[in-house]
Amino acid sequence: MVSIHLRDVCLDYPLYGAYDFSLKRRLLGRLFRQTGEMRTIRAVDNISIEATAGARIGLAGPNGSGKSTLLRLIAGVFPQTRGEVRIAGDIVPLLGLSAGANLDFVAADNISLLLRISGRKATPAILDEIWAFTELEERMQRLPLRMFSSGMLMRVLFATATAFPADILLLDEWLSVVDENFSAKAETRLQKMVETAAIVIIASHDHALLRRTCTSIINLDHGRIASTVSLDAPAPHHFELREKRA
Numbered sequence: 001m002v003s004i005h006l007r008d009v010c011l012d013y014p015l016y017g018a019y020d021f022s023l024k025r026r027l028l029g030r031l032f033r034q035t036g037e038m039r040t041i042r043a044v045d046n047i048s049i050e051a052t053a054g055a056r057i058g059l060a061g062p063n064g065s066g067k068s069t070l071l072r073l074i075a076g077v078f079p080q081t082r083g084e085v086r087i088a089g090d091i092v093p094l095l096g097l098s099a100g101a102n103l104d105f106v107a108a109d110n111i112s113l114l115l116r117i118s119g120r121k122a123t124p125a126i127l128d129e130i131w132a133f134t135e136l137e138e139r140m141q142r143l144p145l146r147m148f149s150s151g152m153l154m155r156v157l158f159a160t161a162t163a164f165p166a167d168i169l170l171l172d173e174w175l176s177v178v179d180e181n182f183s184a185k186a187e188t189r190l191q192k193m194v195e196t197a198a199i200v201i202i203a204s205h206d207h208a209l210l211r212r213t214c215t216s217i218i219n220l221d222h223g224r225i226a227s228t229v230s231l232d233a234p235a236p237h238h239f240e241l242r243e244k245r246a
């Protein structure tokens with residue numbers, strides 16, 4: 001059964017100050033017996049969340065309140081510093097879309113690699129299907145991603161990330177780079193994924209979007225849960241995901 005269980009979870013980022021952690025500084029510190037204590041910043045502070053199939057959770061809160069970090073923790077990008085994390089189900093994280101891509105590799109190899117990282121087999125049929133979705137010229141498959149415009153790159157990465165349905169869908173980054181034609185197509189695919197995923201978690205500053213889409217909204221503040229608001233379950237046709245552009 002698809003579920004998310006977080007109990008008293010904390011995540012500390014190490015703070016690598018260029019000065020504090022230079023080799024010279026560390027060697028001198030050791031010589032003069034300074035404590036080599038690592039400075040950290042607590043981005044997720046004692047968070048507990050239980051979610052089962054049907055949950056649509058919105059993460060709200062000011063800049064730096066921990067929304068993205070919490071999504072990355074659930075996606076397994078960062079391990080928790082302490083607490084318990086149990087996730088059951090296939091996760092599709094639409095976070096930083098370019099995470100995991102290697103710009104020096106050609107597009108086709110990147111797609112295969114990203115599929116393999118997410119535990120999927122990159123068969124020729126799947127690769128063809130993904131490329132068809134991008135609507136890019138055939139020959140571009142053999143070009144390194146470094147040569148792609150940001151919109152083209154977004155097409156490739158979005159088409160790859162959304163090629164398979166998700167049990168758990170994590171959304172943090174919106175499609176602001178792509179042109180209008182692709183944006184509409186991408187939004188349709190995203191809406192379908194939101195409707196079919198068992199659990200969806202969306203981080204956003206757009207409260208209207210969260211109210212339209214979610215069954216509960218968790219307000220974060222300094223990495224902690226400040227409040228949780230339960231909402232009526234939204235009707236499927238109310239999944240309108242377009243986010244207000246700044």
Ligand SMILES: Nc1ncnc2c1ncn2[C@@H]1O[C@H](COP(=O)(O)OP(=O)(O)OP(=O)(O)O)[C@@H](O)[C@H]1O
Nearest residue numbers: 013014041043061062063064065066067068069070
């Ligand atoms: N890679 C990192 N290394 C160190 N600290 C980080 C890193 N990423 C985020 N932080 C810190 O962790 C805290 C939470 O950041 P996070 O990006 O999760 O917030 P957010 O709520 O998603 O913010 P925003 O609304 O601006 O996207 C902030 O204090 C931020 O400075």
